[in-house]
Amino acid sequence: MSTPTLTRTVRSESPDATHRLGLRLGELLQPGDFVGLIGDLGAGKTHLVRGVAEGARVPRSEVASPTFAIVYPYRGRIPLYHADLYRIADYDELYATGFLELPGGDGAVLVEWLDRVPEAAPREYLRVTLYPTHEDARELYAEAFGDRPAALLAAWLP
Template sequence: MSTVRTLKLSSPEETHALGVRLGKLLQPGDFVGLIGDLGAGKTHLVRGVAEGAEVPRSEVASPTFAIVYPYSGRIPLYHADLYRLANYDDLYSTGFLDLVEGRDGAVLVEWLDRIPEAAPREHLRLTLKHAGGEVRELSAEAFGARPAALLAAWMP
C-alpha cells in the first residue's frame, strides 16, 4: 500500500525550495527515486535537496558520467543517475547496490524508471511532469512506513 500526494510547482525556484524542505528532513537510510522527462525539474529538486542537507553548493554536480556521486553534508547524501544504464546488471560495477544496502546516508536516484528494481521496497518515488510553461506537476508516492512519515512531514 502506498500514500500519494500531488502538487503543482509554478517555477524552478519553487521546485528548488521544495527540495530544500525535503533535504532538511532526510535521514540515513532514506531512498528517494526521481522520474521525469528531460527538463522536468529533477535537477532543480536534487540541488534543493542537497542544499537542505547542508551540502556545499560547490560540491553538487550531475552524476551522469560518474553514475553515483557522494556528497558530504549534515548526513552523507548519494546522488545517482541511471540514465546511461541499460539494466539492473549494470548497477553491479557502479557501487550503487552497496550504497542501498549500507544505508549510512540518504540516496537520491534520477531516472529510477529506467531500472525500477533498483529501489528498495521502502522508498519515496517522485514523478515530475511538464504542465505548461515553467509549471510542473509533482506526484510523490511513499512505499513503506518511513517514506510515508517523510512524505507527511514534507508535504502535509
C-alpha cells in the same frame, strides 16, 4: 507494483519553487532514506536534487550534474548520494557500479531515472514523478512505499 502507503500531489510554478520544495525535503532526510526521481529530460529532477542538497547542508560547490558518473557522494548534514541511471542499461550493469550497496547505508540516496532500472528500488522508498504542465509549471506526484517513507512524505508535504 504494490499500492503506495501515502501519495501527495503538489504544483511548482517555477524553478525556484521546485528548489524550495527540494530544500524542505533535504531538511527532513535521514540516513537510509531512498528517493527515486522520475520524469523526462528537463522535467526538473536535478533542480529538485539541488534543493535537497542545500536543505541537507551540502556545500554548493560539491553539487555536480551527474551526467557522466553514476553516483556522486555529497557530504552534508548526513551523507547524500546522488545517482543518475540514465545511461545504465540494466540491473547487471548497475551491480558493477556499487550503487546497489547504497540503500540502507550511512546516507540518504537520491536517484534520477529510477524507472530505467526499477529493480534498483529498495522495498521501502519515496518516488517522485515530475510532469511538465506549462512552460515553468510542474506537477510533482509523490508516492511513499512503506512506513518511514510515508512519514517522510507527510512531513514534507503536509
